[in-house]
Amino acid sequence: MTAALAACALLASCGSGGPQRSPLVAAVGTMAQAGLGQIVGRGGGTAAVAGPVTRADLEAAGTPILRAAIAARAADLLLTVAATQGNIVTWITPDGTTFTLRDGVLIQTRGLGADLMSSQAPTIGQLLQDGGTHQRRYFFLGEDDRQTRRTYDCTVDVVGPETIEIFDRPHAVTRVNEECARPQGSITNAFWIEGSTIRRSRQLASGPVGFIVFERVVD
Numbered sequence: 740m741t742a743a744l745a746a747c748a749l750l751a752s753c754g755s756g757g758p759q760r761s762p763l764v765a766a767v768g769t770m771a772q773a774g775l776g777q778i779v780g781r782g783g784g785t786a787a788v789a790g791p792v793t794r795a796d797l798e799a800a801g802t803p804i805l806r807a808a809i810a811a812r813a814a815d816l817l818l819t820v821a822a823t824q825g826n827i828v829t830w831i832t833p834d835g836t837t838f839t840l841r842d843g844v845l846i847q848t849r850g851l852g853a854d855l856m857s858s859q860a861p862t863i864g865q866l867l868q869d870g871g872t873h874q875r876r877y878f879f880l881g882e883d884d885r886q887t888r889r890t891y892d893c894t895v896d897v898v899g900p901e902t903i904e905i906f907d908r909p910h911a912v913t914r915v916n917e918e919c920a921r922p923q924g925s926i927t928n929a930f931w932i933e934g935s936t937i938r939r940s941r942q943l944a945s946g947p948v949g950f951i952v953f954e955r956v957v958d
Contacts, residue, residue, distance in 0.1 A: 792817070793906075793907075794906040794907050794908060794956075797817070797906065797956055797957050798957055800957075802819055802820070802957070803819065803820055803955075803957055803958060804817055804818070804819060804955075804956040804957040805817070805818045805819075805830045805838075805953060805954070805955055805956065806818070806905075806906075806952075806953065806954040806955075806956050807830075807838060807951055807952070807953055808951065808952040808954075809944075809948065809949070809951050810949060810950070810952075811947070811948055811949040812948070816832060817956070818830035818831060818832060818838065819831065821837060826841055826842050827839060827840070827841045827846070828840055828841075829847075832850070834850065835849075835850055836848075836849065836850030836851060837849045837850060838951070838953075840953070841860065841862075842862065842863050842935075842937065843863070843930075843936065843937025843940060843953070843955065844860045844861065844862075844863075844866075844937065844940075844942070845858070845860070845940075845942045845943075845944065845951070845953070846858045846860050848944055848945075848948075851944065851945070851948050852880075852947070852948075853879065853880060853881070853944075853945040853946065853947035853948055854879070854880045854944075854945065855877060855878070855879060855944050855945050856878045856879065856880050856886055857878045858875065858876060858877050858878065859874065859875060859876040860875060861873050861875070861893070861895075861917065863932065863935060863937065865895065866895055866915050866917060866930055866932065867895075867897065867913070867915065867932065868895055868897075869895060869896065869897035870894065870895065870896075871894070871895045872892065872893065872894050872895070873893050873895075874890060874891065874892055874893065875890070875891040875893050875917075875919050876888060876889070876890050876891075877889045877890075877891075877943070877945075879945045879946065880945075889921065889923075890921060891919035891920060891921050891925075891926065892919065892920055892921070893917050893918060893919040893920075894917075894918050894919075895915060895916075895917055895918075896915065896916040896917075896918060897913065897914075897915050898913075898914040898915065898916060899913065899914060900912070900913055900914075901913070901914045901931065903931055903938065903939055905938065905939065905954045905955075905956055906954075906956050910931075910933050910938050911933065912931040912932055912933045912938050912939070913931070913932045913933075914929070914930075914931055915929070915930045915931075915932060916928070916929050916930075917929070917930065926943050928940070928941060928942045928943060928950075929941040936955060936958070937953075937955065938954070938955050939952070939953065939954045939955070940952070940953045941953075
C-alpha cells in the first residue's frame with residue numbers, strides 16, 4: 740500500500756465509466772518517477788515543498804489539485820477530483836485510494852487499510868466560532884474488518900491570522916485549532932481558513948494512519 744500511495748501519477752474526474760486519466764499526468768512530466776520526496780516537518784505540522792513540480796506545472800493542468808502528506812506512510816501526494824456532490828468532494832490516487840472532504844473537512848477515506856469509514860464532523864461555520872463546542876464521532880475500520888467508534892467532545896480555539904505559503908504562493912488565513920477529548924485521550928485537528936476555503940489542515944484519519952496534512956494547491 741505504501742508504494743502505491745507514494746506514486747504521484749494522477750487521475751481526474753470520473754463519470755459513470757469510472758476514473759479517467761487526467762491531463763495533469765502529462766503536465767507534471769517526470770513527477771511520477773521523481774515524486775515529491777520525503778515529508779519534512781514545518782511549522783504547524785505541515786510538509787515542506789520538495790521535488791521538481793512547480794506551481795506553473797500544476798496550474799497548466801487546468802484542474803483542482805489537493806496535496807496530502809501522510810507522515811506514517813512517508814507519502815506526499817498530489818490528488819485530483821474523482822467525484823463531487825454539492826460541497827462534498829472525493830479526491831483520488833492512481834490505485835483508487837480516496838479521501839472525501841466536506842468543505843475541506845475530512846469525513847471518509849478508502850484504500851488506506853485502517854480507514855475512516857465515516858464521521859460526524861464540524862462545518863466551517865462551527866470551526867470559526869471561537870470557544871464553540873461540538874461533538875465529533877469517528878467510525879474506523881480495524882484490522883479485523885470490524886468498525887469501531889470514537890466520540891470526542893471538541894472546543895474551537897481561533898488562534899488568529901497567519902500567512903502561509905503553498906507551492907510558492909502566500910495565503911492570508913485564520914488559524915483554528917479543534918481540540919477534542921474523550922476519557923481515553925485527546926487529539927487536536929488544525930485548520931488554516933482563507934475566506935470560505937480550508938487552505939491547509941492537519942486532520943486525524945485513523946489511529947494507524949495518524950494525521951494527514953492537506954493543502955488546497957489549485958482551486
